[in-house]
Amino acid sequence: MAASRQFELPAPDFERFSRLVRQASGIYFSKNKAEVLRSALAQRAGIVGASDLGKYYDFVNSIRGGGELVRLLEHLSVQETQFFRNRPHFEALRKYIIPELARSKEDERRLRFWCAGCSTGEEPYSVAMTVLDILPDPGSWSIRILGTDLNEVALRRAARGWYPEQKLACVDRQHLRRYFEPEKDGYRLGDDVRRLIRFRRHNLVKDPLPVESLGGCDAVFCRNVIIYFTHDTAKFVIERFFDVINPGGYLFLGHSETLWKMSTMYSLVEIGDAFIYRKPSPGQGSRRFIPDRRLRRAGLPPGVEHDRRLAGRDRRRDSQAGRPEPERQEQPQERRQEDEPAPPSSQKVKEKARQYISRGEFGKAVSLINQALAPAAADAETYFLLGLAHEKANEPEAAREDFRRALFLDANLSLAYFHLASVLEQAGELKSAIREYRNAGRSFEKNPPGAWETELEAFDARSLVNLCRRKIETLKQSA
Numbered sequence: 001m002a003a004s005r006q007f008e009l010p011a012p013d014f015e016r017f018s019r020l021v022r023q024a025s026g027i028y029f030s031k032n033k034a035e036v037l038r039s040a041l042a043q044r045a046g047i048v049g050a051s052d053l054g055k056y057y058d059f060v061n062s063i064r065g066g067g068e069l070v071r072l073l074e075h076l077s078v079q080e081t082q083f084f085r086n087r088p089h090f091e092a093l094r095k096y097i098i099p100e101l102a103r104s105k106e107d108e109r110r111l112r113f114w115c116a117g118c119s120t121g122e123e124p125y126s127v128a129m130t131v132l133d134i135l136p137d138p139g140s141w142s143i144r145i146l147g148t149d150l151n152e153v154a155l156r157r158a159a160r161g162w163y164p165e166q167k168l169a170c171v172d173r174q175h176l177r178r179y180f181e182p183e184k185d186g187y188r189l190g191d192d193v194r195r196l197i198r199f200r201r202h203n204l205v206k207d208p209l210p211v212e213s214l215g216g217c218d219a220v221f222c223r224n225v226i227i228y229f230t231h232d233t234a235k236f237v238i239e240r241f242f243d244v245i246n247p248g249g250y251l252f253l254g255h256s257e258t259l260w261k262m263s264t265m266y267s268l269v270e271i272g273d274a275f276i277y278r279k280p281s282p283g284q285g286s287r288r289f290i291p292d293r294r295l296r297r298a299g300l301p302p303g304v305e306h307d308r309r310l311a312g313r314d315r316r317r318d319s320q321a322g323r324p325e326p327e328r329q330e331q332p333q334e335r336r337q338e339d340e341p342a343p344p345s346s347q348k349v350k351e352k353a354r355q356y357i358s359r360g361e362f363g364k365a366v367s368l369i370n371q372a373l374a375p376a377a378a379d380a381e382t383y384f385l386l387g388l389a390h391e392k393a394n395e396p397e398a399a400r401e402d403f404r405r406a407l408f409l410d411a412n413l414s415l416a417y418f419h420l421a422s423v424l425e426q427a428g429e430l431k432s433a434i435r436e437y438r439n440a441g442r443s444f445e446k447n448p449p450g451a452w453e454t455e456l457e458a459f460d461a462r463s464l465v466n467l468c469r470r471k472i473e474t475l476k477q478s479a
């Protein structure tokens with residue numbers, strides 16, 4: 001973000017802009033993200049020709065600037081997505097949920113899914129491909145997948161259904177051959193997939209639920225969206241989904257999102273390696289709470305692994321029946337909290353995660369953080385550690401997202417720029433890598449890295465700045 005310094009954002013302006021953005025979209029900028037907000041505002045102000053951010057605020061709120069708020073929200077929202085993101089979710093769909101729906105809805109033959117906050121469409125297309133893979137005789141079913149987002153630019157790209165080759169890294173050859181057609185320098189999804197999906201603009205915090213397009217929904221995917229919201233906005237959005245999800249239907253959240261301390265309306269089920277929320281069916285009791293097992297901290301860590309091994313035993317038993325694992329009846333949350341020892345502090349969790357990373361046990365670091373820390377407790381350092389573990393475990397897409405989140409929370413996190421640059425370089429996105437090495441170099445000058453990462457302890461700030469310069473020079477020659 002190379003916005004000019006002439007656009008200052010004094011505290012009262014920060015307050016009114018962050019309130020405006022929060023009220024219009026749910027996206028929350030805390031004070032430590034003021035520089036991210038300022039830089040984005042400065043870019044938009046430059047585009048519309050406002051000479052300072054006070055004038056830009058007036059323009060956004062004027063009749064003349066009617067569409068500018070929409071453009072601003074598009075500029076501020078994080079669009080990161082990918083095909084088949086969070087594989088365990090798609091495995092759960094493939095192995096359990098779709099087969100179960102195929103059986104239970106054999107007479108009705110109607111399936112409805114909603115991808116809320118679908119960005120450029122990779123998520124609804126992945127759902128559509130999975131349904132077509134598994135459902136016997138899909139042509140005889142009424143299948144509709146609604147993809148919504150507040151970002152119209154992203155939705156236009158989604159509706160086009162064309163993706164450059166590098167966006168297809170997570171699509172295996174079989175799916176590529178079966179559902180895509182080569183077009184220009186990329187691939188376009190075929191009509192059999194595209195016809196299942198409708199895209200439309202929808203703001204989760206402002207617009208009425210799209211019930212007329214969906215009726216009752218078998219599953220809502222709202223992944224990696226509420227993480228940018230305040231607790232209250234996230235709660236409001238999640239509880240509204242309850243009205244469109246069929247009894248027994250599913251709610252998919254992102255891998256670091258949880259309803260813990262937010263809503264007791266849904267049950268948490270563990271299906272294969274995925275955690276998914278479920279609306280209870282009649283007869284189960286409408287608000288039965290199944291504790292979030294990712295957050296059962298008694299005995300954790302390393303009891304997390306012990307817990308998961310037990311879950312694995314249950315899973316094998318259930319998978320033999322070919323059904324999702326039944327929800328377990330457990331103590332209500334309040335009782336459980338009284339009985340259990342205090343959770344480990346987030347500092348302890350991070351220390352342990354760092355030890356795992358330095359021992360090369362990257363998967364353990366990721367599981368530990370995801371299962372022992374609520375997103376509310378996740379700070380920039382947590383996302384940085386997750387990013388590091390994902391990067392070293394060769395999961396560049398997840399790493400990239402984690403580093404961006406870390407930077408969203410702390411724009412001065414030099415090492416996150418550096419690692420983001422390195423992930424982008426590996427992916428061949430050289431221009432973006434150069435930009436991030438530049439950010440890293442600038443940031444190292446202002447904020448020496450500290451001892452967060454043992455491998456870089458030997459470097460002082462000056463050598464890191466020089467390293468970034470050398471990287472930029474080399475990359476410029478190939479870009």
Ligand SMILES: C[S@@+](CC[C@H](N)C(=O)[O-])C[C@H]1O[C@@H](n2cnc3c(N)ncnc32)[C@H](O)[C@@H]1O
Nearest residue numbers: 025077078081117119149150151203204223224
């Ligand atoms: C990080 S992307 C997630 C995409 C996809 N769900 C995934 O997990 O890969 C977050 C998306 O949420 C959208 N979003 C943010 N606030 C929203 C709101 N209030 N209403 C609808 N969409 C919103 C953003 O525009 C962005 O496309």
